[in-house]
Amino acid sequence: MTxxxxxxxxxxxxxxxxxxxxxxxxLRWSYFFLILFVxxxxxxxxxxxxxSLKTSHEISSLRNPWWVxxxxxxxxxxxxxxxxxxxxxINSALVSIFVVSATMLIAVPAAFALxxxxxxxxxxxxxxVFLTYLVPETLLFIPLFxxxxxxxxxxxxxxxxxxxxxxxxxxxxxxxxxxxxMIGYFASIPKELDEAAIIDGATWMQTLTRIFIPVALPGLIxxxxxSFTVSWAQFLYPLAFTTSTDxxxxxxxxxxxxxxxxxxNWGQIMTGALLGAAPPLIIYAFLMDxxxxxxxxxxxxx
Amino acid sequence: MAEVSIxxxxxxxxxxxxxxxxxxxxxxxEFVVLVGPSGCGxxxxxxxxxxxxxxxxxxxxxxxxxxxxxxxxxxxIAMVFQNYALYPHMTVHENMSFGLRLKKFPxxxxxxxxxxxxxxxxxxxxxxRKPKQLSGGQRQRVAMGRAIVRNPKVFLxxxxxxxLDAKLRVQMRIEIKKVHQKVRTTTVYVTHDQVEAMTLADRxxxxxxxxxxxxxxxxxxxxSPKTRFVAGFIGSPAMNFVPCRLEPNGQSLSLRLDNDIxxxxxxxxxxxxxxxxxxxxxxLGIRPEHLTEARSEMQPGVVPLNAKLDVTEPMGMETYVYxxxxxxxxxxxxxxxxxxxxxxxxxxxxxxxxxxxxxxTSGRVL
Numbered sequence: 225m226t227x228x229x230x231x232x233x234x235x236x237x238x239x240x241x242x243x244x245x246x247x248x249x250x251l252r253w254s255y256f257f258l259i260l261f262v263x264x265x266x267x268x269x270x271x272x273x274x275x276s277l278k279t280s281h282e283i284s285s286l287r288n289p290w291w292v293x294x295x296x297x298x299x300x301x302x303x304x305x306x307x308x309x310x311x312x313x314i315n316s317a318l319v320s321i322f323v324v325s326a327t328m329l330i331a332v333p334a335a336f337a338l339x340x341x342x343x344x345x346x347x348x349x350x351x352x353v354f355l356t357y358l359v360p361e362t363l364l365f366i367p368l369f370x371x372x373x374x375x376x377x378x379x380x381x382x383x384x385x386x387x388x389x390x391x392x393x394x395x396x397x398x399x400x401x402x403x404x405x406m407i408g409y410f411a412s413i414p415k416e417l418d419e420a421a422i423i424d425g426a427t428w429m430q431t432l433t434r435i436f437i438p439v440a441l442p443g444l445i446x447x448x449x450x451s452f453t454v455s456w457a458q459f460l461y462p463l464a465f466t467t468s469t470d471x472x473x474x475x476x477x478x479x480x481x482x483x484x485x486x487x488x489n490w491g492q493i494m495t496g497a498l499l500g501a502a503p504p505l506i507i508y509a510f511l512m513d514x515x516x517x518x519x520x521x522x523x524x525x526x
Numbered sequence: 527m528a529e530v531s532i533x534x535x536x537x538x539x540x541x542x543x544x545x546x547x548x549x550x551x552x553x554x555x556e557f558v559v560l561v562g563p564s565g566c567g568x569x570x571x572x573x574x575x576x577x578x579x580x581x582x583x584x585x586x587x588x589x590x591x592x593x594x595x596x597x598x599x600x601x602x603i604a605m606v607f608q609n610y611a612l613y614p615h616m617t618v619h620e621n622m623s624f625g626l627r628l629k630k631f632p633x634x635x636x637x638x639x640x641x642x643x644x645x646x647x648x649x650x651x652x653x654x655r656k657p658k659q660l661s662g663g664q665r666q667r668v669a670m671g672r673a674i675v676r677n678p679k680v681f682l683x684x685x686x687x688x689x690l691d692a693k694l695r696v697q698m699r700i701e702i703k704k705v706h707q708k709v710r711t712t713t714v715y716v717t718h719d720q721v722e723a724m725t726l727a728d729r730x731x732x733x734x735x736x737x738x739x740x741x742x743x744x745x746x747x748x749x750s751p752k753t754r755f756v757a758g759f760i761g762s763p764a765m766n767f768v769p770c771r772l773e774p775n776g777q778s779l780s781l782r783l784d785n786d787i788x789x790x791x792x793x794x795x796x797x798x799x800x801x802x803x804x805x806x807x808x809x810l811g812i813r814p815e816h817l818t819e820a821r822s823e824m825q826p827g828v829v830p831l832n833a834k835l836d837v838t839e840p841m842g843m844e845t846y847v848y849x850x851x852x853x854x855x856x857x858x859x860x861x862x863x864x865x866x867x868x869x870x871x872x873x874x875x876x877x878x879x880x881x882x883x884x885x886x887t888s889g890r891v892l
Contacts, residue, residue, distance in 0.1 A: 414609060416607040416608075419611065420612075422597075422598050423576060423603065424599070424672070425628045426624075426628055427599075434624075439614055439615055
């Protein structure tokens with residue numbers, strides 16, 4: 225037997241520049257930055273959790289702020305049983321559910337029309353939709369406020385300081401972005417799929433509901449998550465447009481009722497923020513799998 | 527089932543003419559293949575028949591009705607796409623029955639039709655699978671099944687086999703032919719592959735640059751092409767074209783390829799070619815199978831020719847030889863025993879009984 229034929233005698237792999245070694249280093253760096261990232265982003269919620277378990281007395285004491293010496297659920301009990309908090313929560317939930325539904329009802333057909341039914345000006349319109357999204361809410365709320373005032377003068381209908389005014393306001397943020405996401409998603413569906421449906425006898429509406437929506441489900445869920453997050457966390461519009469306590473949504477309610485003058489009820493503010501963050505977290509947890517799943521696989525070649 | 531008539535249809539995209547006024551009559555039960563290089567307007571024509579493209583000018587009739595303004599779903603057609611276009615979220619059964627379900631067919635009838643189509647296509651075991659669980663060939667069958675269950679007047683195929691590998695393509699070609707023999711639905715099939723066109727079609731329509739070059743049976747196109755384009759497009763390896771001059775030679779005619787090579791024109795062709803004598807802008811068209819090794823006994827019309835071979839390609843049952851013929855590249859088909867070797871001389875013979883003479887200016891075959 226010659227030495228070259230013997231695998232044990234084969235020269236060892238070069239130590240530097242091999243694929244495996246590069247992969248190892250890439251992984252180490254990835255973990256390093258991921259851990260930094262996690263620490264950076266998890267510190268605030270952990271601090272919130274710690275603070276929410278303390279009494280006001282302990283919060284203002286000079287002991288280690290990162291440790292709970294006398295844990296209590298007092299803040300939670302107080303907040304959950306408070307009728308104000310319940311109202312805020314219900315207002316937020318109603319606003320979010322209606323806004324998400326309205327957004328999807330508008331954005332999905334709009335995106336379908338803009339991406340598939342080629343009509344005069346459809347491309348310009350699609351760009352226009354995106355440009356609308358680029359206008360920040362901090363600029364929009366003043367003219368919007370003025371519009372509501374003019375509407376009130378003309379019709380006598382008072383829109384301001386009603387929780388449902390948010391149903392008109394939030395879609396100005398969610399509809400353009402969701403339409404844009406869905407245009408992108410629909411564009412990734414092969415044209416032959418709708419042509420096949422049309423030849424099979426489907427109307428545009430049936431093509432949308434029976435082919436496009438099921439195939440674009442991951443995109444639809446992404447858009448739903450986005451519009452829910454925006455509606456749930458929206459602060460500026462409800463702050464500007466609603467003032468009565470019974471009309472407030474959660475983020476504004478927590479700030480306006482738990483900060484009295486210069487007295488900050490930190491324990492309850494943190495508890496409220498944590499409880500407020502729970503619904504989006506639960507929704508993400510349930511929808512993430514759908515969001516990631518690639519449903520278009522197998523539609524065409526490949 | 528129905529005939530399809532295309533009357534002077536034109537398709538214009540902005541300023542580009544994709545289809546320039548073509549006429550075509552497709553008979554009931556006929557299998558017609560539109561073939562041509564990419565951009566020749568064949569797919570556009572098919573899509574106009576399907577109703578997926580507006581018709582700029584002219585008329586399309588399915589049965590006896592003008593369908594220009596009839597939406598695709600009311601044309602009673604079925605189409606098979608190049609990339610299958612199966613609905614990814616539906617099972618094979620749901621894919622195939624989608625059209626029938628939209629038309630609110632009774633459930634029993636839907637199931638019967640799907641099972642019948644699945645039986646014809648041999649996909650009965652796949653009915654509960656999703657498209658992503660199928661191979662390319664199986665997906666193609668499902669796409670055909672979706673067309674068959676509808677029992678339409680016309681089948682339209684848009685390059686259905688070009689996504690398959692070579693072996694599967696041959697297999698599916700045979701399947702398509704078998705299916706057509708069973709269901710006998712009028713079929714319009716688009717492909718850029720002339721082998722597919724020749725093997726499948728009752729009649730082949732060769733298109734180029736938005737016009738029809740020639741319509742005919744595969745044999746007609748192969749043996750009597752009307753234009754240089756058809757002559758060069760149909761057949762593999764392609765026909766050889768050698769510039770030549772037609773010279774009167776006493777009572778007969780001869781073809782002068784260059785100073786050295788002069789070929790006598792067979793007498794039965796002489797009268798046909800006589801009006802073109804003296805024309806120096808002609809091309810001799812000769813298929814590779816008519817450029818073979820010289821045999822000891824030459825038939826009348828077969829002329830010997832010496833060739834210095836550049837490249838030889840042994841194919842097993844025959845060998846393709848490439849050489850220079852009067853300044854033009856030429857391909858011949860010789861027996862594997864002819865002793866053809868790269869770079870060596872080979873005594874060859876050209877069978878002028880099967881020659882074509884082409885007017886290089888107009889591109890017409892004379």
